[in-house]
Amino acid sequence: MIKPFRWIAAILLGLSVCACEGPQRSNSLQDVLDAGVLRVGTNYGLTTYYNGASGPEGFEYELAAGFAEYLGVRLEVMPFYNLSDLFPQLERNHLDLIAAGITATEQRQSQFNFGPAYQAVSQKLVFKQGNERPRSTDDLTGSLSVVAGSSHAETLRTLRDAGATMNWQETDEKDAEELLQLVVDGELDYTIADSNILAVLRRRHPDLSIGFTVHEAQGIAWALNKKRDDALLAALIEYFGLIQNDGRLAALEDKYFGHVRQFNYVDTRAFIKAAQTTLPTYKNLFVQYAGDLDWRLLAAMSYQESHWDPRAKSPTGVRGMMMLTLATARDMGIRSRLDAEQSIQGGANYFRQLLTRIPARIPEPDRTWFAMAAYNVGLGHLEDARVLTERQGGNPDLWVDVKKRLPQLRQKRFYKTTRYGYARGDEAVIYVDNIRRYYDTLVWLDSQDPALLDELTPPSDNTQQTD
Secondary structure: OOOOOHHHHHHHHHHHHHHOOOOOOOOHHHHHHHHOEEEEEEEOEOOOEEEEOOEEEOHHHHHHHHHHHHHOOEEEEEEEOOHHHHHHHHHOOOOOEEOOOOEOOHHHHOOEEEOOOOEEEEEEEEEEEOEOOOOOHHHOOOOEEEEOOOHHHHHHHHHHHOOOOOOOEEEOOOOHHHHHHHHHOOOOOEEEEEHHHHHHHOOOOOOEEEEEEEEEEEEEOOEEEOOOOOHHHHHHHHHHHHHHHOOHHHHHHHHHHHOOOOOOHHHHHHHHHHHHHOHHHHHHHHHHHHOOOOHHHHHHHHHHHHOOOOOOEOOOOOEOOOOEOHHHHHHOOOOOOOOHHHHHHHHHHHHHHHHHHOOOOOOOOHHHHHHHHHHHHOHHHHHHHHHHHHHOOOOOOOHHHHHHHHHHHHOHHHHOOOOOOOOOHHHHHHHHHHHHHHHHHHHHHHHHOHHHHOOOOOOOOOOOOOO
């Protein structure tokens, strides 16, 4: 729980009075506190704000909800369809701030105040895999479209003023994700995307390829009205300093982007194909035995373990759809690890058991990531990594901190101080990241067209499977 802000409000309000240029500058922080509401403008989008199955979600939304809690006020999210609509609303004081993944460009900074940068993103020229790759603006021979009022449009105008010869269109009818979809569909040759959004969407559309970097990394930050006093900005600086120091910012960034930084074109395409051809054969079993788990998470784990091959076998002796050890299979009452149904049942029960053994104080989604790591490396080795994390000043209850220490279990100077010794902890990190990517893709496939994953009749196999 973030400590309420009101205990230092008076100090900041006093400082803001001294900083004001005159009485015409309204007190932005006092207005928020008096109203008991923080009005935040944003855009609908995968990484900003959307209504998920359990309520509002999104990276920007969670950051804004944390800031409202810090101030001790209610959050009121005001989503807009077009980026160009946000700034006029801020200028008219209909919004207290904008939290929409906005790049703090020079032009924008001349018009608005910006809080601390909490991400750095670069702008990428995107084209469809298989087409000729453009390596500079001179190679742009087809249609190029960007969102009107975006930093991408600003960058293109700067390049044109510097002598680049190119044509493009700006649209208010499509957002960045829709423009990327047009590239995938072959209806648009090029668009420009921020690197963080592109990393997420390439898990769905591996044919999105990068031609070149249009603009190097720039800071992403929240925008505030420059004509109002600096008290709200001061509170914003305090808030981001707090969540950066206590690890909350890193944990939230990892939740939305940590698992998508690495992209493998071949693996992503292979997974999507398998999800449409192999998964339907076993979907009913994942649904049946998932229980209170998300069946798509269980299926993602199984793909990471065996690529949905009931006869899979590793050199270490684990076997089947969920790659159970012989000892674990016996503990779960499984007679044959090579039987798909028994393996899925055993894997689901074992994972559920691991979840109950993760400390109750650890919230989701970190609780799930910890249980996944334990499924791979063992609960004892996971606990060793948590102990190392605490010794080194990290938070043993945050996955983003523990995942940095798991690879240390390969290093003698660290593992010799642990209870369970050497482990391939780096593989557990890769394991969890892969499952998270597969899960994201399955959720998207299921939401787009559930019929793609409809069950097929399992192949008949009358032979008795034993191991």
